[in-house]
Amino acid sequence: MKTTDRLWTVEEVAEYLGVPVGTLYQWRCKRIGPPGRRIGKHLRYLPEDVYVWVREQT
Template identity: 75%
Template structure:
């Protein structure tokens, strides 16, 4: 059975992590934040990528 999980927006990740949207864009530019993907002109995150990144932080 295939389950499709909805991708998170920048605003949703910002709220989840408690950081400003601008910080997520800076992290993406410096390649230090959670993995993100461009879908057309939109930036999206897989929830499991965000959670994995959170677990890796000390």
């Protein structure tokens, strides 16, 4: 299974972006980071959404 075939965890997104996990949670509260989704009690990210968000940053 490729990593793009599944949702990413907060830890995986933080590693990909090179930021601390806490930063992702802060961005989520401020609505400025990549869009995440709650799956039950877990926060998950679509890799495509993360890629798009990165491309939109200037």
